Amino acid sequence: MPDLAIADLHAAYAGRTVLGGVSLNVASGDVVGMIGPSGSGKSTLLRVLVGLLPPVSGLVTLDGATVDYRRKADVRALRDRLAIVFQQYNLFQNMTALENVMVAPVRIRGRPRTEVRAEAIDLLSRVGLSERMNAYPDQLSGGQQQRVAIARALALKPEILLLDEVTSALDPELVGDVLDVIRGLAAAGMTMLIVSHEMSFIRDVASRVVMMADGSIVEEGRPAEFFREPQTERARAFVGRIRWHRD
Numbered sequence: 001m002p003d004l005a006i007a008d009l010h011a012a013y014a015g016r017t018v019l020g021g022v023s024l025n026v027a028s029g030d031v032v033g034m035i036g037p038s039g040s041g042k043s044t045l046l047r048v049l050v051g052l053l054p055p056v057s058g059l060v061t062l063d064g065a066t067v068d069y070r071r072k073a074d075v076r077a078l079r080d081r082l083a084i085v086f087q088q089y090n091l092f093q094n095m096t097a098l099e100n101v102m103v104a105p106v107r108i109r110g111r112p113r114t115e116v117r118a119e120a121i122d123l124l125s126r127v128g129l130s131e132r133m134n135a136y137p138d139q140l141s142g143g144q145q146q147r148v149a150i151a152r153a154l155a156l157k158p159e160i161l162l163l164d165e166v167t168s169a170l171d172p173e174l175v176g177d178v179l180d181v182i183r184g185l186a187a188a189g190m191t192m193l194i195v196s197h198e199m200s201f202i203r204d205v206a207s208r209v210v211m212m213a214d215g216s217i218v219e220e221g222r223p224a225e226f227f228r229e230p231q232t233e234r235a236r237a238f239v240g241r242i243r244w245h246r247d
């Protein structure tokens with residue numbers, strides 16, 4: 001049962017504060033939609049959580065156990081439990097889709113190939129790529145590559161999946177398939193922190209919306225209420241500028 005608690009987290013780049021005290025709890029099965037203007041610190045928060053940027057101060061606990069980001073062992077243990085997918089999917093170009101999904105469990109975990117292979121085939125079918133398992137990244141569309149990247153992240157069986165604008169680099173017609181995969185994960189109970197500009201998607205899929213601005217959380221709420229009636233001036237201005245797609 002992942003219970004991620006973030007308390008008063010501060011982070012900085014070269015001495016410049018970019019997270020000024022973020023507190024957030026993520027319970028098992030939560031789908032947290034993180035929104036907010038560009039530069040508000042959403043990616044930085046995810047990077048700190050997975051140990052890519054050491055926090056300046058603050059407390060992160062997983063199931064009640066404090067994560068000490070200065071300890072390599074803590075960060076390693078954390079990466080068994082949290083997986084992140086970026087906007088840039090960065091697949092290994094010299095490996096097929098299947099090999100990309102298999103590589104971490106086999107090489108990092110040292111698990112048996114046959115077992116890992118069966119799981120990877122399963123994962124690729126979950127992201128709708130059964131037919132493309134043996135394709136190399138350059139033979140796949142951006143949306144297909146991003147779905148391989150999601151399968152690759154799931155291959156280590158994370159308890160929490162962090163998604164950082166995974167559809168932002170895709171051609172519009174490829175976005176839907178990737179969002180469908182994420183919707184499927186949410187329906188299956190995957191705990192997720194989703195940074196996205198796809199507002200109607202967030203409104204539909206998130207159990208909670210968190211809005212950041214200037215390195216802090218400015219408002220948090222249930223999606224229907226947040227988008228209908230934001231409470232703070234900052235959130236009202238942001239929501240007011242959203243262009244909703246007509247279905």
Ligand SMILES: Nc1ncnc2c1ncn2[C@@H]1O[C@H](COP(=O)(O)OP(=O)(O)O)[C@@H](O)[C@H]1O
Nearest residue numbers: 013014018036037038039040041042043044045
């Ligand atoms: N690698 C970096 N080095 C220095 N500053 C950075 C770096 N990455 C992000 N920043 C700065 O940190 C702030 C927060 O950025 P970021 O977390 O990427 O915001 P968001 O993901 O919400 O767009 C911004 O002011 C950005 O310019």
Ligand SMILES: [Mg+2]
Nearest residue numbers: 042043044165
């Ligand atoms: Mg970002």
